[in-house]
Amino acid sequence: MSQSKHAVELCALLVDETYGELTSRIFTILLRRGRLTIPLLSKHTRLSPNKLRHGLAVLVQENLVYYHFDEDTNTTNYEANPEAAYMLVRSGKIVEIARSRYGDLAAEIVGNLFLSGHSTVKELVSGYIARLAEAEAMRKREERLANGNNGQSKTPVQAPAPHNPAGQMHSMLTELLESGLIQPLTGKIFLSPTDTYDKIAKKMLQDDFGGSIKGTKQKEDLKEKIRERLFNLRSEREWKSVGKKRPLNGNHANGINGSNKRRRLSNGAVNGDHYFEDDGTRLDPNMLVRINYEKCTVVLRNNRLVTLASNRIGATTAQVYEAGLRLIEKTVPRCRLDPRIDDVKDLPDGPVFSTMELTAALSKSVRTGTGIGSVSSDKIDTRKLEKAHKSRKRVDEAEVEGEASSDEDELMDDIAVANGNGNIPEIDPDSDGHGDDPFDDDDDIRKPSKRAKVTFQDHLPKPEAAENRENRMLQIKNHLLLLAGDDCGFLRKCGTQGLGQWTVDFEGITQYLQEEEMDTMLLERFGKVGHRLARMMRKLGKLDEKQLPNLALVRQKDVRTKLAEMQMAGVVDIQEVPRDSGRTTSRTIFLWYFDVERVSTILLDSIYKNMSRCFQRLDIERRRVQDVLALTERTDLLDEQPEKYMDTEQLNMLHEIEEKEESLLGHIGRLDELVAIFRDY
Amino acid sequence: MAGRGRGRPGGLKGVTWEYDPSIKLESKPIELFPPHPNLKRPAPLTDKEKREIGHYKRLQRQVHRGPLYTQPTKRDATAPAKTFGEDQFNRQYSTNPKADFDPFTGVETYSQRLQPKVNEIPKFSGRPFNKELFPKELWPALEGEAGNQVRKHLDRANEKKAAMMAGVKDKKPDDKHARVLEKLFSVPVDEDAEEVDEDQEQDAGIEVDSNFDDESMGGDYDAEQYFDNGEDNSEGEGGGGDDDY
Numbered sequence: 001m002s003q004s005k006h007a008v009e010l011c012a013l014l015v016d017e018t019y020g021e022l023t024s025r026i027f028t029i030l031l032r033r034g035r036l037t038i039p040l041l042s043k044h045t046r047l048s049p050n051k052l053r054h055g056l057a058v059l060v061q062e063n064l065v066y067y068h069f070d071e072d073t074n075t076t077n078y079e080a081n082p083e084a085a086y087m088l089v090r091s092g093k094i095v096e097i098a099r100s101r102y103g104d105l106a107a108e109i110v111g112n113l114f115l116s117g118h119s120t121v122k123e124l125v126s127g128y129i130a131r132l133a134e135a136e137a138m139r140k141r142e143e144r145l146a147n148g149n150n151g152q153s154k155t156p157v158q159a160p161a162p163h164n165p166a167g168q169m170h171s172m173l174t175e176l177l178e179s180g181l182i183q184p185l186t187g188k189i190f191l192s193p194t195d196t197y198d199k200i201a202k203k204m205l206q207d208d209f210g211g212s213i214k215g216t217k218q219k220e221d222l223k224e225k226i227r228e229r230l231f232n233l234r235s236e237r238e239w240k241s242v243g244k245k246r247p248l249n250g251n252h253a254n255g256i257n258g259s260n261k262r263r264r265l266s267n268g269a270v271n272g273d274h275y276f277e278d279d280g281t282r283l284d285p286n287m288l289v290r291i292n293y294e295k296c297t298v299v300l301r302n303n304r305l306v307t308l309a310s311n312r313i314g315a316t317t318a319q320v321y322e323a324g325l326r327l328i329e330k331t332v333p334r335c336r337l338d339p340r341i342d343d344v345k346d347l348p349d350g351p352v353f354s355t356m357e358l359t360a361a362l363s364k365s366v367r368t369g370t371g372i373g374s375v376s377s378d379k380i381d382t383r384k385l386e387k388a389h390k391s392r393k394r395v396d397e398a399e400v401e402g403e404a405s406s407d408e409d410e411l412m413d414d415i416a417v418a419n420g421n422g423n424i425p426e427i428d429p430d431s432d433g434h435g436d437d438p439f440d441d442d443d444d445i446r447k448p449s450k451r452a453k454v455t456f457q458d459h460l461p462k463p464e465a466a467e468n469r470e471n472r473m474l475q476i477k478n479h480l481l482l483l484a485g486d487d488c489g490f491l492r493k494c495g496t497q498g499l500g501q502w503t504v505d506f507e508g509i510t511q512y513l514q515e516e517e518m519d520t521m522l523l524e525r526f527g528k529v530g531h532r533l534a535r536m537m538r539k540l541g542k543l544d545e546k547q548l549p550n551l552a553l554v555r556q557k558d559v560r561t562k563l564a565e566m567q568m569a570g571v572v573d574i575q576e577v578p579r580d581s582g583r584t585t586s587r588t589i590f591l592w593y594f595d596v597e598r599v600s601t602i603l604l605d606s607i608y609k610n611m612s613r614c615f616q617r618l619d620i621e622r623r624r625v626q627d628v629l630a631l632t633e634r635t636d637l638l639d640e641q642p643e644k645y646m647d648t649e650q651l652n653m654l655h656e657i658e659e660k661e662e663s664l665l666g667h668i669g670r671l672d673e674l675v676a677i678f679r680d681y
Numbered sequence: 682m683a684g685r686g687r688g689r690p691g692g693l694k695g696v697t698w699e700y701d702p703s704i705k706l707e708s709k710p711i712e713l714f715p716p717h718p719n720l721k722r723p724a725p726l727t728d729k730e731k732r733e734i735g736h737y738k739r740l741q742r743q744v745h746r747g748p749l750y751t752q753p754t755k756r757d758a759t760a761p762a763k764t765f766g767e768d769q770f771n772r773q774y775s776t777n778p779k780a781d782f783d784p785f786t787g788v789e790t791y792s793q794r795l796q797p798k799v800n801e802i803p804k805f806s807g808r809p810f811n812k813e814l815f816p817k818e819l820w821p822a823l824e825g826e827a828g829n830q831v832r833k834h835l836d837r838a839n840e841k842k843a844a845m846m847a848g849v850k851d852k853k854p855d856d857k858h859a860r861v862l863e864k865l866f867s868v869p870v871d872e873d874a875e876e877v878d879e880d881q882e883q884d885a886g887i888e889v890d891s892n893f894d895d896e897s898m899g900g901d902y903d904a905e906q907y908f909d910n911g912e913d914n915s916e917g918e919g920g921g922g923d924d925d926y
Contacts, residue, residue, distance in 0.1 A: 019743055020751035022802065025774070029767075037817065055821035058749045060815050067816045076816040096729065099736075107736070114740050115747060116808075123809065190814065221726030325864040524719065614764055623758060630707045634795040638746075651814065665734045666726045 003031060003082055006608040011085040013615045018088050019062065022047070022055040027064060030080035035068070037075045060115035063260060063290060066192035079192050087293045089611070089672050092665075094296045097303075098181060110181065110291060116289035118185055121283045125169045132165050170282050173289070174345050177239045180333065184239055185288045200229050230341045238333070294334040301335055301681045302326070304673070305509060309490055313482055316370050320479040321490060323362045324502065327353040335506070335681050350505065354498025355480060359473045368475040372482065473499065488512045510681045517677055518599060525569070529554055530562050534571065537594035542575065545590040563592060569601050592594035600678045607678075611671050618664045621657060628653045746797070748804040756781060839865055 003011070008031045016024035030036060038056070042049055059065040066079045069678050087094075105128075112124060134237035176182045191199070204225055205213065213222055249529045302325040310318035328351035362368070480502060483490040489508050495501030515538075523531040532552055537543055540551075548563075549556045566572045577589040622629060626649060628650050631637065637645055642654055721753065726734070746748055754775040764770040775781040810823050843862055 016753075018741060019749060020745075020800070020803075021753045021755075021774070022751040037815075044767060046776060050822070051802055053819050054805070055751075057805065057810075057819045058803045059811070060819065061749070069816055076818055091740050092733040092735070095736040095740065096733045099732075111736070111740055111743070115743055118814075120811065288814075423769045628795070633797050635797060636795050661738070662726065662731070662734055665737060666730050666803060669724065669730055669733060670723070 004605050004608065006605050006612060007082065007086075008032060010608045010612040010615075011080075011082050013612050014088045015064065015085055017615060019058060019064075022051060023058050023064070026052060026055045027059060027080055027085065029532075030078060031067065031082060035077040035078055035079040041078070060190065062188075066190055066195070068191060068195045073289070079195075081192070084293070086675075089668060090293075090300070093300060093672075094181075094291065094668070097299050098176070101179075102172065102175060105168070106176060106181075109169075109172065109176065113182065113289065113291050118288050120285065121170075121173060121287050121289065122285040124173065124289075125166050125285070128169050129165050132400075173283055177283075177289070180292055180330070181299070183290045183292040183295075184237070185290050186237060189237070193340075196233070197226065197230065200233075201226050204229065208480065227341060230600065234341055250538070297335050297676065297680045298329065298332050300676060301506070301510075302329060304513070304677070304681070305490070305504075308488065308509075309483065309486075309514070312486060314372075314490065316366065316368065317372075317479045317482055319366045320362065320368065320476055321357070321483055324353055324358050324480070324491070325504070327357060327361055328504065332506075350503045352494060352501045352503045354495075354502070355473060355477050355500045356498040358480075358502075359469070359476050362476065368472055368479065372475070372478050506681070510677070513677050513681065514596075514600060517674060518596070518603065521603060522571070526562065526566055526571070530566055530571075533562060534566070535595050537572065537592060538596060541592040542593040545592060548592065571599055573598075595631060604675060604678050607671050607674050611668050611675075614664050614668050614671075618661060621660050621664075623652050625657045629657070748807050750802055751799060752799045752801075753776070754801070801892070836866075 008028065011031060012024050012028040015027045025045050025047065026041060029041060033040075033044060036044070038049055038052055041052055041056075045052070047055070056065065059078075060067065063084050064081055066081055068077045068079070069075075070077065095107050095110050095114070098110040103281075108128070109124060113119065116123075173182070177184070201222070201594065204222060208225065209218065209222060213219055302322070305325065306318050307321045309321045331351040477499065480491060480500070484493055484502070489512070491502045492505055492616060493500055494503045518533065519535065522534050526534070529552070532554075533548065536548075536551060545549070545560075548554075549559050552559060554562075563572060567574065572592055572594050575591045575593060577591060578584075579587045579589065628646075631646065631650065632642060632654070642651060646654065755773055756775055757773065760773055764773070803825050812820055812823060815823060843865065846858075846862075
């Protein structure tokens with residue numbers, strides 16, 4: 001995989017920031033030069049082979065390099081894994097996911113895996129027990145100190161240590177494995193994807209085709225076989241759910257137990273502090289586990305979609321949406337399919353959940369009655385929404401859009417205004433009203449006067465008990481309809497079983513996210529006119545220079561200035577089509593176009609650059625207050641509060657640098673969100 | 682060819698080639714950091730973001746204190762980050778810490794005893810590794826066997842030497858000969874073993890150093906004042922080494 005200059009710089013900085021200089025130097029050269037052996041690495045880095053071996057061992061341990069042993073030449077090649085290096089920047093986010101879903105213990109496990117790259121179950125458990133023992137000793141010491149000071153009067157009440165830490169740990173690890181946040185690993189995982197492909201291709205060619213292939217048909221055949229083999233290989237590596245110990249998901253025999261969350265609550269655990277009981281699950285102590293970045297990205301994407309739903313529709317609807325996404329999360333192992341491994345030709349309709357499942361899974365604490373106002377039913381036409389949209393092709397969607405959008409928009413307006421929570425949804429004038437643009441000609445239906453009269457129906461004072469199940473299910477269905485009716489296409493109805501089945505077209509919604517971010521960027525950089533021109537070109541394709549001023553309702557001169565400016569930035573480009581063989585300027589058509597893919601690549605690159613500048617700035621800022629920071633790192637002061645040993649001036653400096661760190665890292669986190677939208681989701 | 686399609690016949694709008702006496706040349710250098718035309722304050726961090734940053738920083742801190750982290754060895758920390766080519770990139774790092782020793786700041790002082798230890802190469806001794814996952818050529822690094830090879834090599838050289846000496850002095854194999862051989866074998870020849878043991882030695886070493894400083898040197902020889910013009914010498918006598926007490 002070729003990397004841009006800025007991506008290389010960023011990855012090198014990230015490795016440097018986390019694992020130090022030696023590893024970073026090796027990693028940079030590997031990124032720049034491709035795969036290398038130790039002698040060549042030594043030549044390029046000027047490091048001694050001994051140092052290189054140590055550095056490479058760290059990199060292998062942290063999954064940052066692939067290696068490949070070539071038996072013919074008896075050499076080992078090393079190859080950088082830039083994806084894993086980039087994921088270092090998301091470590092905070094991933095730990096936060098684990099914490100918010102499964103509690104502090106899970107956060108600790110994930111954090112430990114980040115520290116050690118990969119580790120065995122045995123090590124994780126023993127590490128946890130050792131830490132608990134240490135904490136216990138510390139607590140006892142403090143207790144003694146406190147008692148010494150206050151006499152024996154006070155006996156501090158503290159949470160007792162869990163009686164069976166090993167069992168607890170095993171259960172938690174199983175839970176994490178089931179959710180897919182961590183995955184078991186085998187030695188083969190260190191072979192880079194290309195090497196794996198080559199190896200299998202070679203073997204297939206020998207075994208099935210007798211060493212050589214002829215013609216395109218056989219070629220295709222071989223490709224397909226390799227793909228299948230790779231697919232099987234990957235599924236072999238995945239964690240197989242044990243499944244027997246706990247009730248299966250979607251098992252409605254007992255009525256309520258729909259999800260793990262509910263199960264946990266029924267175990268008598270407090271929601272905020274997930275206290276796990278030992279359910280007897282034991283994992284193979286020698287099993288190796290590591291973090292599964294692909295699945296983490298899926299979870300991050302779901303979080304992003306929930307935020308979007310919350311911004312566009314409302315908090316309650318977002319909660320319903322979140323529960324729905326959680327239901328299908330298990331069946332979504334990764335965000336983007338790999339054309340070399342996954343079958344991209346005939347995809348089945350994505351993962352599905354039904355309204356009934358969702359009703360069972362949704363936490364009781366979500367008040368589904370809120371969030372939607374009501375409007376007299378004859379004013380709403382839900383026929384279009386109830387209809388199951390079978391197709392998932394974009395072409396078909398575009399066809400439907402023309403007629404369906406009128407009703408949907410109307411419905412949206414009606415419902416959105418009547419947001420019972422008082423959360424007035426942000427209706428983005430740009431994304432919502434593309435009918436406002438002069439070049440859009442299907443703008444004949446939406447008139448404010450057609451808006452139905454809305455009455456608020458407040459469910460809040462109603463007691464929970466009175467709310468029966470049917471009612472709740474209907475309310476949830478309304479929320480789902482609302483999500484399906486939104487312009488972004490949060491959901492798509494695809495069946496009628498269980499009061500309606502729903503699926504999510506992730507591709508469409510990701511595209512929506514990308515377009516939204518791109519529009520923001522264009523508006524910031526090129527103003528209203530540039531933004532309008534770009535969106536016109538995106539919608540209508542290549543446009544003749546002479547048409548543009550008429551369509552955009554801007555003067556010719558302004559259009560030209562703006563387009564030239566945008567061309568300089570690489571956002572738009574021009575294609576010349578000569579009308580005759582003379583190729584004179586007067587007889588040539590100039591077509592302007594806006595290449596979405598190219599713009600997102602440019603954007604991505606500038607984000608990488610921006611992120612590395614942030615890290616460099618962070619480094620400089622830290623160096624400026626080196627003295628104060630060195631003080632906090634002293635071995636005797638590690639666990640002390642800075643207030644105890646610093647004077648006011650030093651404290652001020654420390655707080656200042658901490659504030660700067662926070663704002664820079666916050667900025668990096670937000671940029672990372674953009675990278676995720678354009679690259680990973 | 683590339684500029685043909687820009688659609689700006691006749692150059693920039695309103696610019697001609699005629700002489701304009703009223704025009705004034707801007708000769709002032711432009712500002713190095715001109716104010717940003719469209720700078721906005723970012724939205725304040727949400728609680729979730731703050732937690733994420735907290736986790737990130739905690740993880741970083743833990744890695745940095747751990748055995749796998751290697752400290753920077755840049756000679757000049759303030760050098761510009763931009764480099765041209767591999768050579769320049771490599772040259773900014775120190776290759777041999779002994780050759781790059783800075784006599785002014787490099788000598789360890791008593792107050793530095795609490796500074797965190799500097800890892801030059803990652804330490805693998807503290808934790809178990811699953812060797813199966815590593816390529817074979819990295820195994821010596823994981824086991825600390827890198828030193829063994831050196832030792833073997835030197836042992837062999839010693840043997841050769843011994844054999845040679847034995848050949849020469851074959852006639853009088855006495856106690857002296859045996860003693861010399863013993864000495865030769867007992868010479869600490871192992872670089873890496875030294876490095877591993879450094880931890881234990883360091884503490885002891887500091888003790889010795891500081892004692893030595895206190896008693897015999899007394900700050901008489903201060904490298905930084907070596908080329909001063911002698912004026913401070915009178916007070917330097919008393920105050921030179923006081924910092925360490």
